[in-house]
Amino acid sequence: MKNTPLYEVxxxxxxxxMLNxxxxxxxxxxxxxxKPKEGGEYKPILFKEYKADVDAFGTALISLGLKGKRIALIGExxxxxxxxxxxxxxxxxxxxPLDKELPKNEIANLLTRSKANAIIFTGSKRDDIKDxxxxxxxxxxYIDMDAVEDDETVMSFGKLLKKGHELVKNGxxxxxxxxxxxxxMNILLFTSGTTDTSKAVMLSHKNICANLMAMCQMVYIDDKDIFLSVLPIHHTYECTxxxxxxxxxxxxxxxxxGLRHIPKNLAESKxxxxxxxxxxxxxMYKRIWDQASKSGLDxxxxxxxxxxxxxxxxxxxITKKLFAQVHNSLGGHVRLFISGAAGIDPLVSKGFRDLGIPLIQGYGLTECAPIVALNRDIYYKDDAAGLPLPGVEVKIDHPDADxxxxxIAKGPNVMLGYYEDEKATSKALKNGWFHTGDLGYIDSDGFVHITGREKDVIVTKNGKNIYPEEIETLLNRSDYIKESLVYGKMEEGSDEVTVAAEIIPDMxxxxxEFxxxxxxxxxxxxxxxxEVKAVNKKLVTYKYVKEFQLREKEFAKTTTKKIKRYLERKQ
Structure with a gap:
């Protein structure tokens, strides 16, 4: 397995x-x-039809005088x-590309920061964009994907596309x-965060193509595969x-x-x-076991x-036959799940594989276009982020005793820098190495393991490092805990730091049950x-959760469903 050749690309x-x-x-x-109509049937669009539309729309944009200009894109x-x-x-x-969940003032701010000359948007953002x-x-x-006609403010995407086809037809x-x-720089991507904290990442065609080729050498994907697109496409993880x-x-x-339609759409699209x-x-994994428990089949x-x-x-x-009910509940054709954006509980990865549905995870950042490391479909570790991609070097900077x-990472996928932010660029890029801000280690087999974000580590009085994510994973395994956020809290009247948590019960x-x-x-x-006591028994004493608060309100999250720790701890 270790020396299995890479796939040809x-x-x-x-x-x-690539498209040609x-x-x-x-x-x-x-x-x-x-789906032309919500809730309707899927309609296929051929590769050659897609290219014709791309060529037509690009021609129409150039005819508007947008050659070499910045064009923002926002929508579902x-x-x-x-x-x-x-x-x-x-x-x-x-x-x-902009996040469709951004409020109006932040969209305006990012349009200004990026010096955008045009914006293409969906009807759901029309009111905000008109303001x-x-x-x-x-x-x-202002180009509206859903407008039938032009008006004094916006242009119709459909009419512009039609114009482009006519221009191409006429030579x-x-x-x-x-x-x-x-x-x-062909791509300007804003990292998640408010407009004051988000950075504008500059990427090139070379960055993306290097990542595409390397990624496909690691995991087998071919023209018989059908992908269900679920995550927000403006994010570089889903986009690449x-x-x-x-x-x-x-x-x-x-x-x-939409998320609630995943099982239905998996089946419809095969x-x-x-x-x-x-x-x-x-x-999804919890739901499988909850349903098994309810029907007495656990x-x-x-x-x-x-x-x-x-x-x-x-x-x-014999997994497909033995667990046919589970496979059918997920459409009946799934051969691989891929998880990213944050570390997944290894028990969930193993659990899906036990049911005959392989799940692997990777690790990346917007600044790396985005993948840095990836588990292979034929060589993996459930508790690891993965192996460095071909052509990408990964090292551990200033490792401790453990x-x-x-x-830090180096390779053709690493960004050009942060747009108009030399200070942040020089801090992140040193001698070609991108400093991720993530902590981890590389094991003897070359797998990269993430322990947590550098800024989130809880450091005790005795200099011990506690990684919140480790404790959160254990807490979240409880049937009665929906989500948790672990943080360090200074004890009153002392300089000792204790571990605390905010917990959302699964009501x-x-x-x-009760x-x-x-x-x-x-x-x-x-x-x-x-449940907290049960988790503490699995931890060394200095990692014990000493206190916790219950909350009903969901944690603020990025569009890739990561908790915005900096925002939650400010409140």
């Missing part, structure tokens, strides 16, 4: 070359499955977003023949790994209608793979897993207190 230098070669190879197969995961992205990147200008248009005089064009090759500078990767390998992307974040997969399921794992040692795999230090589970409907009921605290 075709070389690409930029995304224009993919159309030559896969032109008559579906690139996308989209949908076909028009995908057209816009490559129509800008493959010959028009610089793309600035912004009245305040900003720097944006020249306009301004976009089609445009040359790409592989190493120039759940959209561009699929175009590169000839897969089909099916757009999910999806074979899905990218997700720990929160999604952990919730003991039978555990017995089946033992039998199946024993047979696997002899090369016999080998833990800051993870649905507690109500079902007939308790209110978090104010003192029995809820007793239930959680017992």
């Amino acid at each position: 075709r070389p690409i230098n930029n995304l224009k070359e 070669s993919s159309v030559e190879l896969y032109g008559n197969k579906p690139a996308f499955l989209a 995961n949908r076909y028009e977003w995908s057209i816009s992205y490559l129509a800008v990147l493959n010959g028009t200008g610089i793309i600035v 912004i248009a009245r305040e900003l005089n720097t944006v020249d064009f 306009d090759r301004s976009f089609i023949d445009a040359e790409i500078d592989n190493e120039a 790994c759940g959209f561009l990767c699929q175009l590169y390998r000839g897969c089909t992307v099916a757009y999910c209608e 999806a074979t793979m899905m990218l997700g974040v720990p929160l999604i997969f952990e919730a 003991k039978k399921l555990r017995t089946g897993i033992k039998i199946s794992n024993l047979l696997r040692k002899f090369g016999i795999d 080998g833990v230090g800051e993870i 649905e589970k507690i109500q079902a 007939n308790i409907s209110s978090i104010e009921d003192k029995r809820v605290r007793e239930i959680i207190q017992n």
